[in-house]
Amino acid sequence: MAQAAAHPAPTGQTTGGQAAILRRATIGDSEFDRDTAVVRREEGVYDAELSAGWTIIHAVNGGYLLALLGRALGDALPHPDPFSVTAHYLTASVPGPAVIRTEVVRAGRTLSTGQATLYQYAEDGSEVARIRVLATYGDLDALTDEVRTTALPPAIPPRDRCLGTEAGGDVIPGSSAITERLDIRLDPATVGWALGKPSGTGEMRGWFGLADGRDADALSLLLTVDALPPTSFELGLQGWTPTVELTTHVRCRPAPGPLRVSITTRNLAGGLLEEDAEVWDSADRLVAQSRQLARAPRG
Amino acid sequence: MAQAAAHPAPTGQTTGGQAAILRRATIGDSEFDRDTAVVRREEGVYDAELSAGWTIIHAVNGGYLLALLGRALGDALPHPDPFSVTAHYLTASVPGPAVIRTEVVRAGRTLSTGQATLYQYAEDGSEVARIRVLATYGDLDALTDEVRTTALPPAIPPRDRCLGTEAGGDVIPGSSAITERLDIRLDPATVGWALGKPSGTGEMRGWFGLADGRDADALSLLLTVDALPPTSFELGLQGWTPTVELTTHVRCRPAPGPLRVSITTRNLAGGLLEEDAEVWDSADRLVAQSRQLARAPRG
Numbered sequence: 358m359a360q361a362a363a364h365p366a367p368t369g370q371t372t373g374g375q376a377a378i379l380r381r382a383t384i385g386d387s388e389f390d391r392d393t394a395v396v397r398r399e400e401g402v403y404d405a406e407l408s409a410g411w412t413i414i415h416a417v418n419g420g421y422l423l424a425l426l427g428r429a430l431g432d433a434l435p436h437p438d439p440f441s442v443t444a445h446y447l448t449a450s451v452p453g454p455a456v457i458r459t460e461v462v463r464a465g466r467t468l469s470t471g472q473a474t475l476y477q478y479a480e481d482g483s484e485v486a487r488i489r490v491l492a493t494y495g496d497l498d499a500l501t502d503e504v505r506t507t508a509l510p511p512a513i514p515p516r517d518r519c520l521g522t523e524a525g526g527d528v529i530p531g532s533s534a535i536t537e538r539l540d541i542r543l544d545p546a547t548v549g550w551a552l553g554k555p556s557g558t559g560e561m562r563g564w565f566g567l568a569d570g571r572d573a574d575a576l577s578l579l580l581t582v583d584a585l586p587p588t589s590f591e592l593g594l595q596g597w598t599p600t601v602e603l604t605t606h607v608r609c610r611p612a613p614g615p616l617r618v619s620i621t622t623r624n625l626a627g628g629l630l631e632e633d634a635e636v637w638d639s640a641d642r643l644v645a646q647s648r649q650l651a652r653a654p655r656g
Numbered sequence: 657m658a659q660a661a662a663h664p665a666p667t668g669q670t671t672g673g674q675a676a677i678l679r680r681a682t683i684g685d686s687e688f689d690r691d692t693a694v695v696r697r698e699e700g701v702y703d704a705e706l707s708a709g710w711t712i713i714h715a716v717n718g719g720y721l722l723a724l725l726g727r728a729l730g731d732a733l734p735h736p737d738p739f740s741v742t743a744h745y746l747t748a749s750v751p752g753p754a755v756i757r758t759e760v761v762r763a764g765r766t767l768s769t770g771q772a773t774l775y776q777y778a779e780d781g782s783e784v785a786r787i788r789v790l791a792t793y794g795d796l797d798a799l800t801d802e803v804r805t806t807a808l809p810p811a812i813p814p815r816d817r818c819l820g821t822e823a824g825g826d827v828i829p830g831s832s833a834i835t836e837r838l839d840i841r842l843d844p845a846t847v848g849w850a851l852g853k854p855s856g857t858g859e860m861r862g863w864f865g866l867a868d869g870r871d872a873d874a875l876s877l878l879l880t881v882d883a884l885p886p887t888s889f890e891l892g893l894q895g896w897t898p899t900v901e902l903t904t905h906v907r908c909r910p911a912p913g914p915l916r917v918s919i920t921t922r923n924l925a926g927g928l929l930e931e932d933a934e935v936w937d938s939a940d941r942l943v944a945q946s947r948q949l950a951r952a953p954r955g
Contacts, residue, residue, distance in 0.1 A: 443903060
């Protein structure tokens, strides 16, 4: 985890001497926004630069990539917010230039559906597909206020009793630049893996924030759902858990403040596992649900 | 529900005088196989006929359509089995001719990714997109035998103590041809809706089989995940619950015999709900997981 002292408190308050030097990042002016920016080359085609700041060892984080594709689709489609986004990860992305080609599949009154593919460049300049996304967008502000959810937020200890991901520094070897962008505090009940004592249950829970204090929005939720360590660690498996497919439903525009994330795995079988994530905001609303299919580590 | 007497017992046994006239359908020779057949018109393009036999009132069932697209993709891709299939439902399908256009997005060693779109024809002959699918295929037989699932099969009473969907005949008005193709027996604990007393919990559970006795395979699981009545009925809402997006993971080739299906909804909010389905086979293996985002009925 990045230097905790550099993090503004997630409520927007700063403490002690830091108040003078820290400026809370805002939606539109933050690391996340700068690094997920896309530049329209022509109708439906966007140039992007995959930042080395969102890597784990050498791999670009899948949630960061999803947010980048999500931003391009939000521009290409007539509706602003991702309602359901499915990504299939085809080949490993690397920091550097990329191009996103979008297609409007259907433009409806309340929902629109689009497709986007992110390509990078081979040595001969040809395009290599990295990720294909199929998504339906809408307007979160147009949804009714009705809430009849039976779900409850995950039971996570207060933020100051959770553990920064520096606790797992020895387990994740090498440089992980993304840890400097995120402010993740894991429930002590789900960090046994970092101490060599995985719980054996497929659960991972924690608080999520962006390190520069930017609040969450629908786009950053696409990053949030893939940001915690994989549940496979608590199942006693070390190593990469590469995502095959990841589907995210954004259900509500998140309120300002830190998010709680709960990830569960029910079925590790045949070398594959699913990871179900729920993201809850500070107003106790279930703001996003996701499920991914991933390859289990061999370990 | 269809005439129960016309159904062979799902174990393959027949009883009494029916034994003489009933022939158990097999994979490859069944209503499901005939009605999901596709004819290759040219490379990657398949003609199909949407059967009126899989409709609820006038709407063609989304799971049936998914199986049809899944069959086309299984032919177009180098791998046989759907591992992860996402469908976005664009416009309402009707019985009659259709064309499925596929694209191989990536052909890998163990997994391949493809896209398929089902079109029907407008009066002027132009193609109207009904469903867009993005999917990753593999070979279920190539998976390891390892099972470390923490999930347990749903607690459903024995099949003979569950209720055929004829119990809900008054709730679903009009002709529902699909009920004659399916042999669904609902857990009495989740049929309060049919008696005007919905439980208020977002759960639906039951036994699933094809009425002609065909056993399940990876393809028919795509139908199974969207075949039970929607959980919204038990949440006290009547009317259509149209699917926006449906993602299915097939995790294991199902054993012969009846399937158990459990559907849960945690979050009905803003006029949308998710439905999570688990499908378990007769060998107590979790063979499929799905999640859909649907519009809640107004009722």
